[in-house]
Amino acid sequence: MTTLQGLYRPKTVAEATALLAQDPEAKPLAGGATLVAMLNARVLEPAALVSLADIDEIKGISTLPDGRVRIGAFTRHRDTAACTLPLGSCAVVPHAASQIANATVRNMGTIGGSISFADPGLDYPPALVAAKAEIEIASTEGRRTLPASEFFVDWYLTALEPGEMVTAVYLPANDGGVGTYVKHARVAGDYATASVAACLHGDASLSVAVGACGPTPLSDPEADAILSSDRSDAGITRAAQILVEHADPLDDVRGSADYRRQLIPRLLLRAVRTVEAAHRSAA
Ligand SMILES: Cc1cc2nc3c(=O)[nH]c(=O)nc-3n(C[C@H](O)[C@H](O)[C@H](O)COP(=O)(O)OP(=O)(O)OC[C@H]3O[C@@H](n4cnc5c(N)ncnc54)[C@H](O)[C@@H]3O)c2cc1C
The missing domain is CATH 3.30.43.10 (Uridine Diphospho-n-acetylenolpyruvylglucosamine Reductase, domain 2)
Incomplete structure (x- = not known):
């Protein structure tokens, strides 16, 4: 060495x-x-x-022959936010990108840099988990791909090993669904106090992930199962209770742990009603 x-x-x-x-x-x-x-x-x-900055292979967004969408690790937030490819429920990802900080940060920051840093208040991680995205990692040994839910390991800790780098994010093929990202921040341009990413898939199932309420994006199969079959106010409340039980938020300058727990049901309700409305208007 x-x-x-x-x-x-x-x-x-x-x-x-x-x-x-x-x-x-x-x-x-x-x-x-x-x-x-x-x-x-x-x-x-x-x-x-x-x-x-000089590695062309990790720049830009493209659709692969199998329909998946590849976002190179060095793609700036502004370009992800402006993506016009038909993404179905994965539209949650550009929607999250559009809410990162301000234009200056979106012009600088990249998706690979963001997720490698893994601050729990970031906007991409819950969006990528809800969208069931995969992360491609390279080293001298070759490449490996991990589900986003396994990439985020702990507070500021990812599955990256020494000598590895993120090369791309892969989004599943357009499922004909809709996605949204609902963020609550103290002031416009701040990191999230709490957030919810929601994907209403083409088969009417729903997957959600909560941001800034624990070390990694919070998702739960039981909550997703409820939201996939019962989107009444009572169903959403039950799913929110499960997410609140599994949340592990911190008290920090952006809000107390208790405040964050109280935000989850409200943001979840807004996210679910937003994707339902978007789905109806797209039909
Ligand atoms: C004022 C301010 C406000 C912000 N607000 C928000 C916000 O509201 N929401 C939000 O989501 N983000 C926010 N951010 C974070 C920002 O969006 C960027 O995502 C973040 O700064 C990292 O991206 P970058 O490309 O600049 O990475 P860099 O700063 O260059 O790198 C960050 C870390 O990742 C490592 N790294 C970079 N690329 C790779 C790679 N391909 N593989 C492995 N490791 C890599 C670097 O070594 C470093 O440790 C904010 C940042 C600032 C400065």
């Missing part, structure tokens, strides 16, 4: 992962929105940065 120093600008994923394998202390640099702030504050002082 060698110690790298300075800024490296690989042109391919193979070159980038070779650098990260040489020195697992080297940090990938994507949009820099978070990493540069951490460098300025000296929270992190890596000797080497591996810029991902």
